[in-house]
Amino acid sequence: MPAEDPSNIHCHLDELLADRGMTLTELSKRVGVSLVNLSVLKNDRAKAIRFSTLTAICEVLDCQVGDLLAIARDL
Structure with a gap:
């Protein structure tokens, strides 16, 4: 099964924040990831x-991975 094109992944970071x-x-500051890297993720350019970054973000935001990321066709 081919991997999904990264451009099909949408990040709900704005909404969660x-x-x-x-x-x-x-x-x-709380997850120890640069502002630039989080901005890339937030703007769907990652x-x-x-997994360690994903886990840290989800722990700080008290959410599940599926709350943070979605395949665009599911939106």
Whole structure:
């Protein structure tokens, strides 16, 4: 089965941050990931993400991976 084109993955980071009253800068500090890398993820330009980064983001935002990422056809 071919891998999904990364451009088909949508990141709901904006919505999750807004729901929690948190800025991208605050998330960056709390997860130890650069603001630039989080911005790339937030703007659906990421080609890959480490499980450790994904886990840290989900722990800080108190969400599941499926809350953060979705395949665009499911939106």
